[in-house]
Amino acid sequence: MIEIAWDNFTPWSALAGGIIIGLSAAGFILLNGRIAGISGILGGLLVPQKRDVLWRIAFLAGMLAAPLLWMMTAELPPIEIKASYPVLVAAGLLVGIGTRYGSGCTSGHGVCGLSRLSARSLVATLTFMVAGFVTVFIIRHLITGA
Amino acid sequence: MKFNLASFGAGLLFGIGLLVSGMANPEKVLGFLDIAGQWDPSLAFVMGGAILVGLFAFTVAKQRTTSFLGFDMRLPASDRLDKRLVIGSLLFGAGWGLAGFCPGPGLVALGAGKSGALVFVVAMVAGMGLFEVIEKNRARN
Numbered sequence: 001m002i003e004i005a006w007d008n009f010t011p012w013s014a015l016a017g018g019i020i021i022g023l024s025a026a027g028f029i030l031l032n033g034r035i036a037g038i039s040g041i042l043g044g045l046l047v048p049q050k051r052d053v054l055w056r057i058a059f060l061a062g063m064l065a066a067p068l069l070w071m072m073t074a075e076l077p078p079i080e081i082k083a084s085y086p087v088l089v090a091a092g093l094l095v096g097i098g099t100r101y102g103s104g105c106t107s108g109h110g111v112c113g114l115s116r117l118s119a120r121s122l123v124a125t126l127t128f129m130v131a132g133f134v135t136v137f138i139i140r141h142l143i144t145g146a
Numbered sequence: 147m148k149f150n151l152a153s154f155g156a157g158l159l160f161g162i163g164l165l166v167s168g169m170a171n172p173e174k175v176l177g178f179l180d181i182a183g184q185w186d187p188s189l190a191f192v193m194g195g196a197i198l199v200g201l202f203a204f205t206v207a208k209q210r211t212t213s214f215l216g217f218d219m220r221l222p223a224s225d226r227l228d229k230r231l232v233i234g235s236l237l238f239g240a241g242w243g244l245a246g247f248c249p250g251p252g253l254v255a256l257g258a259g260k261s262g263a264l265v266f267v268v269a270m271v272a273g274m275g276l277f278e279v280i281e282k283n284r285a286r287n
Contacts, residue, residue: 005184017167018195026203033213062157064257081262094241096273102234115200131239
């Protein structure tokens, strides 16, 4: 049986945040004609093409600036990173190589791809979600036994 | 200029959305991925909210050849379901489950000055670089 962590459940802020993310993706496709896929935007910088660099940097700078801007007006919501540095390195490598092979991540496939009803993105999203569920199950319930 | 400004704005809004939603917090993400433990379904609402807005936007986008600022509408053309898509997504999902970070939240947490996020993002960029190196070698052979 699935047990819900009611104390941690935050449907309204999650929905509000999701709508804001959707507005960003909507604005980006409607104004610039591009998919707001973070791994693609970042990965494209590693093989720089002419006239294709600045906007990527601008988008990423916006993301980095978001918490800074937030901190000027309010306290930042919690960002708890419990993984050790070696685990973060392994996670980063997997996320980096995996998103490039799979042509997208949670934003490009999960948000934009599902929004445009792409079968490819549906397969990608289901695949990385299942892989995420299985990985957490192994770490939290098979290895740590918690 | 317009293009870069809109890009910055979209990135900023995206980052704020990740912070509001709780998705920038790896512990929250892991709580969502832990269906066998005390499950926190919140992040399903993030996806739901984003797709709700996205459905409208992409319906409009599909009917246009240029954006509202006059740029090319670049919607992905591929609909191939291949091994690369599945294996790549498996690797990504495994990495996501390991630390609770996907690319966007990693960047936002880095902007917030978290040292763990710096480690993650550097490794992620290295992973992307590794992909380019492997691809280049494959193309040569």
